[in-house]
Amino acid sequence: MLMSRLPRFAALAAALAIGAGAHALAAEPGVTADSIRIGTFGALTGPGYLYGKLPMNGVEVVLDEVNAAGGIHGRKLQLVREDDRCDAASAIAAIQKLVHQDQVFALIGGGCSNATFAAREAIETAKIPTLIFASVHDGITVPPAPNIYSTALTSSIESEAQVLFAQQQGAKRIAMISMKDAWGRARYAPLMEILKAKGIALVADEELSPDANDATAQVLRLKATNADAVIMVLYPKPAAVYIRDAQKLGFKPLNIGQSGIADPAAFEEQVGVPGATASFRTISQVKFTPEDPAMDKWRKLVETKFPGDRLSVYNLFGIGSAQVLVEALKRAGSDLTREKLQAAFATIKGFNTDVHPGPVTCSQSDHRCHKSPAWLAKDPGGPIRVLAVTTIEN
């Protein structure tokens, strides 16, 4: 690389090594005799914080629990957070800072899809084992990079699940309403491909802005086509606006959501019109919603460590992912190296976490470890039901 500067570089490297203290003793960056430093990246600020800061909070309580029980092979886990501001340049900078400045051993993170996708090259170049907890962009995991694994349901997995569900429920006239931002588009493209592969033509293809306050135009156009199922590629806010306006205008198809709207109880509240969510079904990356008694333990941990917060599905994304990371760390053994951790990921098969609907399975050829979305429904005023857990094979 910097051939002509090698002598200067060597001198500098020596100086830095001396100054680095205890960290210089370990062969692996981020690993000492009694600690492992894990880096996490995602949006801490800006609207993407739901997919960054909140899952990170979930990761942190899992690591706390592990540390309280003595750590992994006697090493306590430390979490270092960096903000990618949901922006490509900041994401690359965050990764580089974590790897070269903060010297972390492994990464868990990835919120905004475009940011993570842009940073993929930097992550691959750094050869640091990385587990993605929320980014859904297919390009992050396909084709697989040797060091990147994911517990997030990727866009094509969820899109396929949505189409299959519509067909299973007997829908004949399928329409779509989507957001044209990076997240929405990451799902739109695979959806269109899957529909084409199955020979299904959409009767309507409408767009709704993430900040929309009114969906009357969209609902009227959808209604005019007599759609009986609408695939919603929307965040909770525009989704709530859509469902509310649909109810207002008497349009009641089967509304098919995805893991962006993973909490049907919160969603019902957001829609605010009684009965409007009666025919709303959605996918969740996690099997439980925050009010479920099975989540009591995590609710207590999150709400104690982060006073003022309420347990949310976004925390659960981080919790599940962290449990996979911890398992891989355990399997990598006490003589810990990055290669061993990377190899350990590939050995995780049929592993059950506290939150995922189905077993987590990674393999050398497919680094998407979570392919079992859960289908949730909630009768207005009633409890949340898990309709089914489907597993997508592809």
Place this chain on the structure above:
Amino acid sequence: MLLFSYLLMSGVTTGALYGLVALGFVVVNKATGVINFAQGEFFMFTGFIAWMLHVQLGINYLVTFAFAVAFGFALGCLTDRIAFRPIAKSDVVSLVLATVGIAFILKGLARTIWGGKADYLAFPPITSPDPIMVGSIMVIPQQLAVLAGTAVILLLFVAFFRFTRAGKMMQATADNARAARLVGIRTDRIYTLAFGIGAAIAAAAAVLTAPLTLLYPDIGFAFFLKGFAAAVLGGLSSLPGAVLGGMIVGIAESMAGGYIHSSVMELSPFIVIMAVLVLRPSGLLGPAKTRRV
């Protein structure tokens, strides 16, 4: 025809939302000549305060409304003291940047305090949530409340500027601050009042519209953009212009979405704006352009 009425109604109700935010801009601009880039964040923050009072603490709606408006007023006065008064004579860009700083502070605070409640917070409507029939179309009652609220606030402030001494003092200050001071108007108090009122309007708007729009820390920006557009479109010194501008933006969106395609909804207001400004460079109801030589 039914399609048209629905689209019109939807455009008018969204337009009223934008108009409310625009009113806040115009009040501040009338007195100070500044665009408050934190107007959207005033809206957001007071909305969260109202949520905290009404939903978390269970306080009665009208008391919450009153308190939120008072809090908004105080927030506006504070902003004036911190970010405007010390630099009132600076250039426009610096003034804008100071309000941008306030916007970031408020957004960060909101994210830290309430962000962890997750997702988008629901706010119970003031009216019953079931849609009702108005003529031959269905409306959600809260939307009617927003329309009514906009009309009331507009009339209130038109009266304020026309009939009260404080309103006339504000107009005098906007026309020529130095002359206003010469006749004994306390211009610094006028500035504070302007900011306070602008923020109070944002608070009223927030409480009225939160049931429709949901609350999250980043809601301010979208409203800022559309509200600013509406205010300038109507001519920055005209209150009815602000509401008119809001209506135009809302109806343009709605009609474009209904008749062309929903994907052009986000673009249409900006096309309209660029067209209007080419034809009428100081907005629809703005003053005839006089140039300082």
Place this chain on the structure above:
Amino acid sequence: MAPFGRRNVLLALLTAAIVLPAFANVYHLFIANLILVYVLLAIGLNILVGYAGQLAFANAAMFGIGAYATGLLQVRLGWSFWLAFPSGALLATVVGLAISLPALRLSGLYLALSTLAFAQATQWVFLHWEGVTFGAGGFKTPPLSFAPLPIDKPLGLYYLSLVLMLGLFLFAQNLVASRVGRAFVAVRDGEVAAQSLGVDLLRYKALAFGISGFYAGTAGGLYSAMLNFVAPEGFDLFQMVLQKAMIVVGGLGSITGSVLGAGLIMLLLEALRAFKGLQEIVFGALLVGFVLFMRGGLISVLKRHVRGWEEPLRLPQPSAPMPAPRPIEAPAAGAER
């Protein structure tokens, strides 16, 4: 020659920039390159806003047009980076010239809104014209190689950015000290008066918009090469606000100020990482603080307290001492008085 004067400080910064790669890790180099890109943006914006007084919000959009053009010409038409890059800058310049036309009739906040509308329309095009721009998901650009030079991409791009920045900085310094620069200031300080002095408003406004478009487009091309990725998010209103902050903090109406402001804000953003979730609050507070306490920006503070920071086009200051008065000689016989 003042020891901490403008020239010396700038030379010191330049030297530091040249030798930086020997001491910096990957992260530092990336940030330094980003600073160079933003310096270009800040200089262009300062020419438009600080010198010509046009309150325009379109710079981030032209940044985006430069980046998209450079990337798309490579990906869609197979052009090499070395051809696509200048073409992208040129396209942004042309767009800048085009939007100067409506700017003629508008001023102040009305101009701000119409340029803002233009910026939003550009964002919309980036998002929706998927057949060309790949839409919201963005696209990757082909990796850049500096063959036949034996340097890898990050280093090569860094030096390319440094050379461009240096060249364009010197160009800007000369521009603002020239007739054109004075015409800009005349337009800013009083349009009617400027016209009465024979300054052609259309020509100089168009020039200002075009130049800022060129700088933004160049910055955009470099940015696309840095990230190897182009997506709509990097060119939104937040970006615009950031660029405005840079010129205000550095000093409106000062090219050196743009350099300092860009560097300072970028370094600040990285330093703010330490605050994790509280970054927004700290950033906002700092912004308010800067505006309140550093009236006129960093440059004016330096001018007040440190010798040697005068710039051309302020109050005319004698840079050389006045020549000693010559004794009056009796005119030669027959010479004209």
